[in-house]
Amino acid sequence: MKSRLLRAFLILVLLLPLSCVGPAQSDRLVVLATVLPQADMVRQVGGDNVEVIVMVPPGQDPHTYQLGISQMVKVSQAKAYFILGSGLDFERTSLEKIKAQNREMFIFNTSEGIEIEGNDPHIWLSVTNAKVMVQNICDGLKKIDSDNADYYQSNCDRYLDEIQTLDDYIRDKFDGVDENKQYFLVYHPALGYFASEYGLTQLAIEEEGKDPGFDRVRIIEEARAHDIDYVFVEPWLDPSKARVIVSELGAEIKVLDPLPESYIEGMKDITDLIHEELAS
Ligand SMILES: [Zn+2]
Incomplete structure (x- = not known):
């Protein structure tokens, strides 16, 4: 009796971790983004449907950081990569390696429609550019997951409103x-x-x-x-x-x-x- 209870308990303990990382997570689309603020934009539009992996980890210099071997597993699981497309060093050195690791992956250029000024890759630091990036992200997500197009669109609309409020805040500060x-x-x-x-x-x-x-x-x-x-x-x-x-x-x-x-x-x-x- 005692040993049967013990065995049942052990089985439960062994199964527990598996059920914790079960379907909820594997259902999410794994998508890649290059830098943290851009990953946040993808998360805001993708909501609970996406797991966003940032390629340049927190605290690293995106001009010198090189892709790590440990990142390859996530790269191979990814459905899409939202690149900056603005000439940032990390993408210049690592994009081809990332593509080679996952040939099926969609590549969406978040800077499409943005004018790159003087080879400056830091496009996200303009709120006007951010609005274009968010729209490009929304279009990309709708393309790879059309069943949830309405969900992405409503997240996108809400987030663009928040970015507009941010724009007003900044203009207010520097006005005059x-x-x-x-x-x-x-x-x-x-x-x-x-x-x-x-x-x-x-x-x-x-x-x-x-x-x-x-x-x-x-x-x-x-x-x-x-x-x-x-x-x-x-x-x-x-x-x-x-x-x-x-x-x-x-x-x-x-x-x-x-x-x-x-x-x-x-x-x-x-x-x-x-x-x-x-x-x-
Ligand atoms: Zn920089």
């Missing part, structure tokens, strides 16, 4: 900023689209993908001329890289994350950070 005060200084030039959308001017220490060269002197003079005493850096920047600039400019380092996990919250944080410096 004095012309002399519209400059901000970043280490890495990720905020070009953001700046041009809201009438601001981005000064950058680094040129796209390159270390600061002779232009550094000019940038520092320009920053001084605008009373800038800080520099925005990405969370993953090696602090030793910014040290020279910091000492030459007497600048304070402020962390600004261009790859937020939540797109809308992250864009608000970026707005508040920049606005605070412009206003001071």
